[in-house]
Amino acid sequence: MKLKENINPLLLQVLHSLIWIYSMVTFIPWYLVSGVSQTLSIAKRVKARTVNSNPGCPYRSVNSMHCLASVLYPGCDTLDKVFEYAKTKFGKDDCLGTRELISEEDELQPNGKVFKKVILGRYNWMSYEQVYVAASQFGSGLAALGQRQKANIAIFCETRAEWIIAAQACFMYNFSLVTLYSTLGGPAIAHGLNETEVTHIITSRDLLQSRLKAILLQVPRLQHIIIVDEKPMSWTDYPKGIMIHSMTSVQTLGSKPENISKPRMQPIPSDIAVIMYTSGSTGIPKGVMISHSNLIAGLTGMAERIPDLGEKDTYIGYLPLAHVLELSAEMVCLVHGCRVGYSSPQTLADQSTKIKKGSKGDASVLKPTLMAAVPEIMDRIYKNVMTKVEEMNRVQRTLFVLAYNYKMEQISKGYSTPLCDSFVFRKVRSLLGGKTRILLSGGAPLSAATQRFMNICFCCPVGQGYGLTETCGAATISDMWDYSTGRVGAPLVCCEIKLKNWEEGGYYCMDKPNPRGEILIGGPNVTMGYYKNNDKKDDFFVDENGQRWFCTGDIGEFHPDGCLKIIDRKKDLVKLQAGEYVSLGKVEAVLKNCALIDNICAYANSDQSYVIGFVVPNQKHLMALAEQKKIKGTWEEICNNSEMEKEVLRIVAEAAITAKLEKFEIPMKIRLCCEPWTPETGLVTDAFKLKRKELKTYYKDDIERMYGGK
Incomplete structure (x- = not known):
């Protein structure tokens, strides 16, 4: 999508001439030094192929044609072993970061509403070793409170460092972690807790008071509530038989010699690691059973698609950890030695709703190199920036439009634009801290206009990912050198994808020029099914080779280079x-x-x-x-x-x-x-x-x- 120019034709001609002269003078030395020819060949290469020539046969990544990948590190076949490996390798490095709260105040708005505003300070960091010890003590404390191995324990909490610490504790002690969205309504929360028969739940003070307290009488098995907040409070008017603890007190209990020395039964790859309740977009949430081996396979596939992932990277976590996209993204980062700093949608940027005017948002302080986002957030950024462009004076707007269209033309050829990036798009890029090198979009299709805008203005590749809770969020991620739009990339090395004819919608795997049909995902990342729910068992099946498959209900088409494009959805089709x-x-x-x-x-x-x-x-x-x-x-x-x-x-x-x-x-x-x-x-x-x-x-x-x- 080109931005429209509304300027003096003579001025436009002069500017175009200057750009042409600059391009001619700099092109040859830049081309020789930058290695762009290699980048272009990588972008244009075939990324996935069919495993044979039969119609409807699966596509696999060219890097996994002989065998689907399922293990990140040799011998690390369960999540506790994976994190122990990371702790050993990156022990003293920063792991989880939380920003300190300096002050909090109520601000009256012109419409009479009162908004909570905060001023935040620096990030305080826990090392990999500190996180490992905290998780070990917390798991030991939960066991001392009666949490049984292989039994379910729930977490109902906002995205924060304590969430990941609690999750790692559960993986270590073989507790099946039940995740619930913090925005679910009372009936959905009670349904999830009762269906999984939990006796212990990990939550925050705010969620306990605003959502959980009202439904406690509907959850008769619940015995222990663990609050992650440090600030003490008096707990009154709670049902008898329920004990409320702080996370710190549980860790203290777990650190006692008689508890920490107790032997723990380590999980095996087929044990359930997470029962992840879906967001309920089509009714009552379903609990997806994810084994240790499922999640590790998904992480393996994602990691292969993110270039140069390592200790130099900083990831900003603000999406719900109860969503498979955020959980997978953070765990991929943690097993590669990255720092993960926490934020929220209300404090992400300087202009976010909870940030007091004049103070810094989380991205400005953290300066992340990696970030995941759902299309809705990217669409908002796109519209907000374009509104500001419309408010510029004519000269500023002219320069922005020319730079935008020039860069769009250049990146379509695989070329970079360092001057435009430095002088025109630096301010836009600073909205996310200024150092972002990869943006990953998932959760829903991203429009071509928004994807192209983010590519250009944030000066980094925007990779679209496709996956579902039922496949650990892993199926495809677009190549970071692929600047096409509207596609979600080739299958990851952990799975294969085939298309199934859908006659009602008119989609067939023999369609020309591109085969089309319902997307079926197979591989070790395909989960174990739905918890206590046989109504949807037909969504999963096992083929003659013993491989599990999931029928997504999404309609896709494969392009000649092996990349997938989502073109429709069964449930969205109305006659x-x-x-x-x-x-x-x-x-x-x-x-x-x-x-x-x-x-x-x-x-x-x-x-x-x-x-x-x-x-x-x-x-x-x-x-x-x-x-x-x-x-x-x-x-x-x-x-x-x-x-x-x-x-x-x-x-x-x-x-x-x-x-x-x-x-x-x-x-x-x-x-x-x-x-x-x-x-x-x-x-x-x-x-x-x-x-x-x-x-x-x-x-x-x-x-x-x-x-x-x-």
Whole structure:
């Protein structure tokens, strides 16, 4: 996507001439020194092939054609051994970092709301050896509190260093760790705790008081609650029979000679390491059983795709650790000696909602080299930066647009642009600390426009990954030298992928020019199935060679170089009254690029002839549009204004036509939603995936109105 130029033609010609002269003068010496020819050959090489010539046969990475990889280090076949290896190799190096809280205050906003603002100091670090000792003592303390080996223990906590310490303790002592999203509602939390029959839970003070306390009477087996916070508090009005401990007191108990000296039964590769509850985007969360060998295989595949991963890297952790993307990313870093510094979406950048104006966000202080993000966060960064570009004066905007389009042309050829990076994009890059060398996107498809923008403005490759909880988050990651967009890369060395015909959607593995079909993932990273849930057992199967496979429900196509592109999803496909198939995910992905839209949910009933949509508008753009149309009122009044609805629908339709959507795919009616969709509202998951069932229920009256029922 080229940025449009709106400047004096003579000035434009002069600038283009200067750029041309600069390119000609610097090209030959740069080409000889940079090794770009080698980079280009790497980018264009075939990355995966079919294992044989039969239709529908699996694709494998060219680096694992003879055998799928399953072990990171020789002899380290369980997670406790993997971390012990890391402790031995990187013992004194920084491991986990937490930023100190200097002050906290309430700040009154112009609309009357009160926001909590913080000033944070430096990062305090624990070494690999210190983390290992803390985990060992905590595991010993849990055992002293009656936690049995191979029994389930829950963690319901925000992303922080204590989460990983608790997880490592469970891996060491062979406790099966049950993970629950911190944004789940009460019924979903109670369901997970009761289904897994936990007697011990690890949580934070805030989550205990805000979410857990209300459902304790619904969890009769619960006996011990361990709070990770250091600050002591008085605990009153809690059910009898439940004991509340601090993490420090449990570690102290575990460090006593009579407890630390007790022999522990080490896990074996097939033991359950994690029961990870999904975000519940399609109903009640399911617990995915992940063995030690599953997770190690997934980590092995991911590590092979990240170049030069090692002690010089710093990773910033802020996504939910209960999500397989964040857990896998952090564990890959930890087993390679990286530092992991913790953050949150509210404190990530200088402009984040909890950071007091004038003070530094976490990325500015930590300066990470590695970062994972979900597309929703990248889309926000993209729109915020482009809004600032629109506010620049003409000269600044001209320079930015020229540099953007010039760099886009150069990186498409495999060339770098050091001057543009230093003088034009340095300020944008500093939003994430200025040293990021790899950004990894996962959790949902990333739009081509956002991916290209992040490549250009943050001066680093943006790798798209594809995987599911059921495959340990591992299936593909795009090559760091591949600057194409919209693709998720070739299969990782730990798995193979094949396509299955889906006749209803019209996708076949014999399609030309690219084979298409439902994505099936096979390999040692495919998990053991769902905990106490046989309803979905058909999603998994074992082939004649004894290999496990998972049927994803996603539709993909393979390109000639062995890279996969996600093109549809079974559950997102709706057949309209006249027989046309509409991919709701495709409609949403296209329209989210519109500056006026912060989020969108497309919806269609199979007994209706058209698509409708729910739009969370960008407040700044919508208010500007309202002023232009001379429509006044509060934010809610403007969102509920029928004239504004029509105007936004017109803009949405124009964007859809420009993006070449079919006429039947374009929403015919929309609802402007004044409240943003966050995990706290229950309308999106922690990875910001739409919860279609909850959205349908929440907007039931609007659906009836737009379809003529009311």
